[in-house]
Amino acid sequence: MKRSTPVTGAPCWAELGTSGMPAAQTFYSTVFGWRMETDPRDEAGGYTMARLGDAAVAALTPLYQPDQPTAWTVSFAVNDVAATAAAVTEAGGSLITGPMDVFEEGRFAVVSDPEGAVFSLWQARRFAGAELLNAPGALGWAELLTRDPAQAKRFYPEVFGWSVRSSEQYTQWGIGGEDFGGMAKMDERFPPEVPAHWMPYFEVTDVDMTARAATGAGGGxxxxxxxxxxxxxxxxxxxPGRAAFGVHAMGSGRG
Known part of the structure; x- marks a missing residue:
């Protein structure tokens, strides 16, 4: 059975940074049925929680840095963000931001792997992460797109202890006996300027219908x-801001 709540070492949250908050809120509300809830505190900087019913499933934020791209970021649950950030740098990755506290909710850092794929680390306090996983409209998979799979296969197991299941076509990441994500090699279809990156997949009931809805709502x-x-x-x-994300059919996995 697929996990419905976060576990240590696995994806626990997905967050969109965008310069077009109003358009993004309308788009994702239309495509996934998310209800947007913006934190009214000035110090929250416009942080907006996306909910399905009462369950927090993702977040949208304004861009906080001048060079920050419009993109989704995947967060992984850790027990000690400082120790994991140190493990990232020891394994050849980089620390970008943090570690720092987020009110009473938790502690985070933004890091990258040796090829530059950015991801976040989340140490929970009051907020564990997504309150719903592997359900329609919620995060169901996380995929690394990279030009150097061999390096990634060394880096991520060293940092997180992930298991690796590889075939000629695809690599799957797992923890605790269950796969939660994968890795695909970037080929000539990706322009050279597109960096290695993590991409969330959200579960849906009908992939084709969701693709049509995304196009109709100003995406593609x-x-x-x-x-x-x-x-x-x-x-x-x-x-609408060209941030990429995946969708996959309800009840499916890549196993």
Whole structure:
């Protein structure tokens, strides 16, 4: 059975940084049915929680740095953010921001792997992360796109203790006996200026219908809906700010 709440070492949150907050809020509300809840505190900087019912499933934020791209960031749950950030740098990655506190909610850092793929570390206090996972409209998979899979296979198990299951076509990451994400090699279809990156996949009930909804709401399709052999139906979409994200069919996994 797929996990419905975060566990240490696995993805626990997805957060969109965008320069077009109003358009992004409208887009994701239309596509996923998310209800937006903006933190009214000035010091929160416009941080907006996306909810399905009462469950927090993701967040949207303004861009906080001049050079910050419009993009989704995946966060991984850790027990000690400072220790994990140190492990990242020891394994050849980089510390970008933090560690720092987020009110009473938790502690985080933004880091990157040796190739520059950015991700976040989250040490929970009052807030553990997504209150719903592996359900329609919620985070269901996290995928690393990289030009150096061999390096990634060394780095992430060293930092997080992940298991690795590889075939010629795809690599799957796991923890505690369950796969939660994967890795795909970036080929000539990716322009040279596109960096290595993590991309969230959100579960949906109908991939094709979601792709049409995204296009109708001002986004578009980067990879047309397709069936993965012995796996789910998937697509890669983008929002009005060109931030990429994946969707996969309800109840499916990549195992």
């Amino acid at each position: 399709v980067l990879m047309e809906p397709m069936d993965v052999p012995d796996g789910p139906r998937i697509a890669v979409l983008h929002d």
